[in-house]
Amino acid sequence: MTKNDALARLLTSMADDALIQGHRNSEWTGLGPIMEEDIAFSSMAQDKIGHAWALYRILQEDLGGQDPDTFAFLRNEKDYRSCHFVELPNGEYDFSLMRHFLFDHAETIRYQQLRNSSFAPLRPLAEKLKGEIKYHTLHANAWITQLCRAGEESYARMQTALNICFPLALGIFEPDNEAGEILTAEGIYPGEAILKEQWLDRVYNLCAAAGLNLPAEDAVTPVYGGRKGYHTEYLQPLLEEMGAVFRMDPQATW
Amino acid sequence: MNIKESDIYKALELVMDPEIPVLSVIDLGMITGVSLEEEGVHVKMIPTFSACPAVDYIKQNIRTALEKELDTKVTVEIDREATWNSNRMSAGAHEKLKKFGIAPPQLQQGEERAEIELHTACPHCNSDNTYLRSPFGSTLCRAIHYCRNCGYVFEHFKPLG
16 A cells, blocks of 8 residues: 555545535534524534535545545445444434534544644645634534533433444544554554544543543444445435435536 | 736725625735736635635636736636635724624634633624624624623624634
């Protein structure tokens, strides 16, 4: 495997996560529990899909990849590298909110590290995206804290959502040993294991402040497979819906 | 016509942001460089937010306005090296935003800041007895606040580091 192959795997995983999470966020449009939440999830959808597009563009311009729209919408399911966590349906608001909290802190840690990447095209993008995601985590932290203080039922639902989300969230950091070794040796980024440690530190402190118990890592089985092309039953229908308009006429201009 | 760099900047002041029509692309600090080439004028720009849906529209507006003002061929390119932050906005832009009813972004000094959650000055009554209602608003660059003093809900151009 070449350095560029390893880079392409990393960027595709990051972009696919952002694209699918963005699509899931967009499904809250019109359905949020209050109007501000409708707007928040819709705005975060727009951000995430923009972030995915920026990463697909680097794949195209610097690593010889396809046109971003074609790559985003016309691949086969097994060629996506999204983690199972982002593929799952929105469920109820507690699950969506907890997923948003855990996922956006993971992205923050990742982009913080990528600001120092030896791969130059990632540096300015990581700087930019980290600044934008700050508002996503601000939003998530505020709601997690408030709902944990909003009475017994509300607190219990947050803790249950955390228990369900945690093994899935570990799947964001699914190891890819072959590519990982190259990327670490080349100074692209420190690798998934280190990102995961930093993420655990960060979310542990935030959870503790909200009175939530973060499950122990060794007490759960991480949900892996997405980075190898094995997906949940929910991805294919999502891809069909997401790409339906694009596939009607891939050559159309807007 | 002999075009000078200052002519290009002057013409760019006529290109307004489609979402905040009182601010030009110069006010917003979106222009990172202009140059005079043999075949015409070349402009480099950066979007405020990376997922800003108005970028293509703004590029087109820059081309149209400059071609009209300067009577030459104009190319516009997204600058991949530079990134936008809210400190790039001019002092004049802060005043214009306030008059338009949007609280301007606080100057960013360091990394993270939680201050925006409280004390963003209300553009209507200037009170800082306000709180953040939602970090997301009608466009990606705006947040929604509530003023306890005058009772208005107002928008805020988010500071971005």
